Amino acid sequence: MRSNPGDRTFTVEERDLMRGPTTPLAELIESFRVNNEARLSPRTLLGYVQVLRAFDLTLGGLRLADLTVETVNRYVADKMRTHPPAARLAAATLRALASWLLASGITPSTDGRHVLAGVRIPRVDRERSPFTDREYELILRTLTTASHRTRARDRAAVLTLLATGLRLNELREIRIPDVHIERPLERSYLVVRGESSKSGRDREVRLDPIAATAMYNYIRDWRQNIHPDGVVFLTEAGKPFTYSGFQKYLGRIGDRLERAGVREFMAHRCRHFWATATHRAGSTETDLAQEGGWRNGSPVIHRYTKHRPFAELQRKPTALSYLARQRAG
Numbered sequence: 001m002r003s004n005p006g007d008r009t010f011t012v013e014e015r016d017l018m019r020g021p022t023t024p025l026a027e028l029i030e031s032f033r034v035n036n037e038a039r040l041s042p043r044t045l046l047g048y049v050q051v052l053r054a055f056d057l058t059l060g061g062l063r064l065a066d067l068t069v070e071t072v073n074r075y076v077a078d079k080m081r082t083h084p085p086a087a088r089l090a091a092a093t094l095r096a097l098a099s100w101l102l103a104s105g106i107t108p109s110t111d112g113r114h115v116l117a118g119v120r121i122p123r124v125d126r127e128r129s130p131f132t133d134r135e136y137e138l139i140l141r142t143l144t145t146a147s148h149r150t151r152a153r154d155r156a157a158v159l160t161l162l163a164t165g166l167r168l169n170e171l172r173e174i175r176i177p178d179v180h181i182e183r184p185l186e187r188s189y190l191v192v193r194g195e196s197s198k199s200g201r202d203r204e205v206r207l208d209p210i211a212a213t214a215m216y217n218y219i220r221d222w223r224q225n226i227h228p229d230g231v232v233f234l235t236e237a238g239k240p241f242t243y244s245g246f247q248k249y250l251g252r253i254g255d256r257l258e259r260a261g262v263r264e265f266m267a268h269r270c271r272h273f274w275a276t277a278t279h280r281a282g283s284t285e286t287d288l289a290q291e292g293g294w295r296n297g298s299p300v301i302h303r304y305t306k307h308r309p310f311a312e313l314q315r316k317p318t319a320l321s322y323l324a325r326q327r328a329g
Contacts, residue, residue, distance in 0.1 A: 022063050025056045042195070091119055095119055139257060139260075163210070165291070167267065174192070199293035199295075
């Protein structure tokens with residue numbers, strides 16, 4: 001005699017097999033999250049889930065039957081008009097969900113392909129230019145002269161991004177014990193924890209004196225007696241930022257900088273600026289990989305290290321003059 005389904009609790013895999021066209025997409029997204037916790041890093045999985053939930057919320061609460069090529073392509077096309085990188089991410093993430101649905105037996109195969117195999121992942125020019133020297137000066141001037149109530153926190157956050165090239169989430173999760181302000185200030189550094197980083201490993205990053213000073217002042221004046229072992233950057237309510245909340249916070253700073261003449265301020269552009277400036281200062285690609293959290297020799301580094309200005313090259317010795325100095329020296 002077969003047991004009544006109400007007599008026991010079904011596993012996630014068994015519940016998946018029972019799902020059909022009317023299953024809410026929100027339920028499938030949650031199942032996707034649970035089933036991929038062991039396979040994906042927490043940061044990557046959170047990003048996937050945020051994109052999927054935004055898709056479901058924007059279109060008003062979908063069901064499995066609504067997950068079609070036509071629906072997704074329209075959604076991606078709409079996002080391309082306002083934010084092309086987000087459109088590309090949405091297309092790739094929804095295809096990943098469809099691939100998982102097929103592998104889990106929730107959706108049938110069509111010629112061995114998942115239901116969103118026809119979704120186009122748009123090509124996006126991901127090339128970002130670093131801030132120019134003039135834009136950097138404008139950023140410094142704006143941060144120095146601003147009378148905004150969060151001035152100390154803004155200076156610490158922006159200058160640390162420019163000085164270290166940290167990714168957005170790495171900066172968000174920096175904790176007070178990870179900040180090492182040394183004497184002389186040139187010896188100051190941060191410890192980036194692997195669990196907050198895309199690289200998945202701990203690393204140390206030099207903290208420029210100007211950023212070290214801003215970080216020290218912010219912690220001393222605003223953070224010393226609030227969660228002394230917690231994250232450095234808190235909301236005005238004294239709570240840690242969520243990932244999306246930190247994005248919005250930096251976006252507000254970007255709005256103020258745009259009014260001052262600096263367009264498209266974002267954490268990743270700060271990373272381009274840091275890599276390019278560090279390269280100009282003489283660091284090798286191995287040095288950049290170590291501090292930037294890349295694999296040594298990764299081709300990604302070349303996207304971040306733009307060429308030196310020609311006027312700067314003219315002040316450096318040419319190949320033959322360098323060799324002549326070596327022979328004479």
